[in-house]
Amino acid sequence: MYTDRNRSRLGRRPVPRGRYQPRRPLPRPDEPDEPTADIAADPRRRRWKTVRRVVYVLSGLFFLVPAVAFVITYFAVDVPSPASVAQSQGQAVTYLYADGTEMGKDVPTGGNRQLLDPAQIPDVVKKAVIATEDASFETNSGFDVSGILRAAYNQVTGGSGGGSTISQQYIKNASGDDAPTLTRKWVELAKSFKMNQTYEKADIITAYLNIIYFGRGAYGIQAAAQAFYGKDAAQLNFSESALLAGLIQQPGRSENPTVARDRWSTALDRMQRNGYLSAADRKAARFPTPIPLVESRQGNTVNPFVKKQVKAELAAAGIPEEKYYSGGFQVFTTIDSKAQDAAEQAVAQGMAGQTDDRVLGAMVAVDPKTGGVLAYYGGEPIVKGPNGEDQAGRDWADEAHNPGSSMKPFDLTAFLKGGRGLNAVFDGRSPRSFPDVPLPVRNAGASSSCSEVCTVAEAMQRSTNTVFYDMVLNVTKPAGVAEAAQEAGIRTKDNGGRSVLFTGDNNISIGGGQTAVTPADMASAYATFAAGGIQHSRHFVQKVTNSQGETAYETGARATDAFADNDRDRSRQIAGNVTAALAPVIPFSRLSCPAGHECAGKTGTQQHTPAADEPASAANTNSQTWMVGYTPSVSAAVWVGGDGDKALRGPNGAPLTPSVVAGPVWQRFMQLYLAGKPAERFDRVQAITAPQDDQLQFQLQLRQQQVQQQQQQQQQDDDRFTIGRGDNRDQRQQQQDGVRGNDRRDGRGRGNGNDTGQANFGP
Secondary structure (H helix, E strand, O other), X not given: OOOHHHHHHHOOOOOOOOOOOOOOOOOOOOOOOOOOOXXXXXXXXXXXXXXXHHHHHHHXXXXXXXXXXXXXXXXXXXOOOHHHHHHHOOOOEEEEOOOOOEEEEEOOOOOOOOOOOHHHOOHHHHHHHHHXXXXXXXXXXXXXXXXXXXXXXXXXXXXXXXXXXXXXXXXXXXXXXXXOOHHHHHHHHHHHHHHHHHOOHHHHHHHHHHHOEEEOOEXXXXXXXXXXXOOOHHHOOHHHHHHHHHHOOOXXXXXXXXXXXXXXXXXXXXXXXXXXXXXXXXXXXXXXXXOOOOOOOOOOEOOHHHHHXXXXXXXXXXXXXXXXXXXXXXXXXXXXXXXXXXXXXXXXXXXXXXXXXXXXXXXEEEOOOOOEEEEEXXXXXXXXXXXXXXXXXXXXXXOOEOOHHHHHHHHHHHHHHOOOOOOOEEOOOOOEOOOOOOOOEOOOOHHHOOOOOEEHHHHHXXXXXXXXXXXXXXXXXXXXXXXXXXXXXXXXXXXXXXXXXXXXXXXXXXXXXXXXXXXXXXXXXXXXXXXXXXXXXXXXXXXXXXXXXXXXXXXXXXXXXXXXXXOHHXXXXXXXXXXXXXXXXXXXXXXXXXXXXXXXXXXXXXXXXXXXXXXXXXXXXXXXXXXXXXXXXXXXXXXXXXXXXXXXEOOOOOEOOOOOOHHHHHHHHHHHHHOOOOOEOOOOOOOOOOHHHXXXXXXXXXXXHHHHHHHHHHHHHHHHHOOOOHHHHHHHHXXXXXXXXXXXXXXXXXXXXXXXXXXXXXX
């Protein structure tokens, strides 16, 4: 208890026992009074003091913790040797048919490669790779800080280019793991650093060159030298070394001449920039053309064209070529062995007897229900070169060609999407002139023309050019046709395909000009009609398993309503109307459906444009012919033509038409493949009509009745006039019957063989 005496003696209340409170100095007379609160009690100052301490701690942790973690990781990891890596690389890939039976094996070129030591790899090769892949290789410690920062910046800004050093690339390829995770990158950095602390630079670049993938199935520089130039690595010159160094970044495109030249040029420029190549040598450098890539189906190897498609599909799915041979993969394809055999047999029979050696063929069959490729024939995998040497053939099923009248179903699709129907009427006479079109448009012949009131249904059956040219020019527009074709499944160069849908003029309406489509795209697009308007993405792979039997990739089912977004019934109706228009084309073209199976389809022809030095008869020849058709269970496209615009002829010297090869090949394939399979028919849908078309139909019927009445009246007048002159009447009647007979034979005999996919301009 405090007393008043204590209070008066200290001048203030005494401090409780056990506490100490320092005295504050009295303010000087000439100074202002300071705040009475203690600095330590100031909330703002106390808060900033706390923040500073936290920053100090975090700064320490930011550097200390990663450093400790890096040291721990450094001692925990091992750097794999090239010998151990080689054991996991270069494994054969097994291909299986859709039913699980083995198709064949893809054995890499460099499967049994030789691991070279530093002295066996010339300096020019090492310098080419260092300049192209890691200019700071000689000085960095396994990673390049500036490169890492640059890669991070590119990721944030959407740019391209990474920051991996040669050491990091070695680790990534050795592990087979390139997942974009921080954990993987952290371990990679630790291993790269350890590699540079453990080995000499000469050993590191040698190890890298012994395992890196160059393309053509070649792992390691020795295998690459043999695969690309047929020589040992020690014999490579600076130009050859530059090409191989450049291909490390894009080994899967080694056979693309444009890519190869670009990568070669880039490597040479970097060699000069780093002082490894003189300006004179850079200027004098000539592209070192690799030896021809020859692939064969002999033995148990896989069809190279199927393999090419599979590898492209797997690369898009995350299994690029450099990983392709490293997993002991089994590829379960969509190829049906019966369909593949039927396709090859049908093409062989159809091409037998051909005397024009410029005639080529391709065929693709697709399952409308899944989009899986059932059969794929791109031509001969081995052909003779100009000097009689063997060389790899071209995949004609993946080359774009003028589709001719096989493009007209997409004209019709665009027309139906706009609400018009098969009963719409156009002028089907020939020739016809159109505004702003310099020359008249003609039909291919008498069988292709119809009256001035020709329905769309009849025009499709006859393949009447003037009707479809008019339809696209004045109703759907070229862009509408291109849209319908892409919705059906044609892949243009803008979306990863090879086809071209040119909308700069109206030639797309009849498949001529700059419009060109691959047989694979045609089979897929017609499959959408067969599937009732459901578009399934074309694919070759069902799934892939690794050497442990685990699923490494599985195709995801993707189906869209092709012709009406989120309206399956509308898309189905449009596709069904297209099928209704294409079904009569089959008998009109003197083809037949397999027993028990309804089918529909369209022929196509591209007329040859004669050169100045060709005879006048060349104007009546063709350069491309097609037959594309389908049942509910299979869509098949057959192309028979030439490499470019050639005046092709059949075995008897007559112009090549669909009725000569393409049509019979398609029919034979359908018969072979569908033999013994359950009968099938198309779904029936309601016809699409428009009020203006219904009115025109009514007027057409009235006009036909009037014409019939006039003919009957004329016949009666003729009968009265010719009484007593029977001989003359009989003679005139025979002449009229003969004319009608010729027209009938022309229409049935030639059918769609003479339809042209090009506007037949001029007189």
